[in-house]
Amino acid sequence: MPIFDSYGATTTNMAKGYPGMIADASLAKDVASRRVTTAAVAFGLAVGRDGTNAETARLGGAGFEGITVADKSRPADLYSVGEVAGVLRKGTIWVTASTAVTIADPVTFTAATGVIGAGLATTIAGAKFETAGAIGDLVRVYLG
DSSP states (O other): OOEEEEEEEEEEOOOOOOOOOOOOOOOOOOHHHHEOOOOOOETTTTEEEEOOTEEEEEEETTTEEEOOOOOOTTSSSOOOOSSEEEEEEEEEEEEEBSSSTTTSSEEETTTTOEEEEEEEEEEEEEEEESSSSSOOOOEEEEEE
């Protein structure tokens, strides 16, 4: 049932989150500022470095730098080339599962696309799924 207030009707069923949203209020998190290189990066994707500069983030980059944090002041839900992205390196974040995942699965990603799921090419050391989900579901990932 909708709630009515001076601004109109609002739903009582709020979304649990969205890709790239920090999933808890814990102060134990590490968000780095990284300049996006080579291609735009959507929120909630795994990024690496460009290989020549430690202060960068890109899809298909070297290693695992972190997961891009949502910035709802950006109209397209992504960071464009040259913009500074928030990249979560420690903490809990919502991502869209690219495969079905359980809380027992290791967290993995595909470097070229940044998608996160179970059984993909690269394992994220110290990471775990805090929730389970089917393909396309929002799931919580802890980076430790």
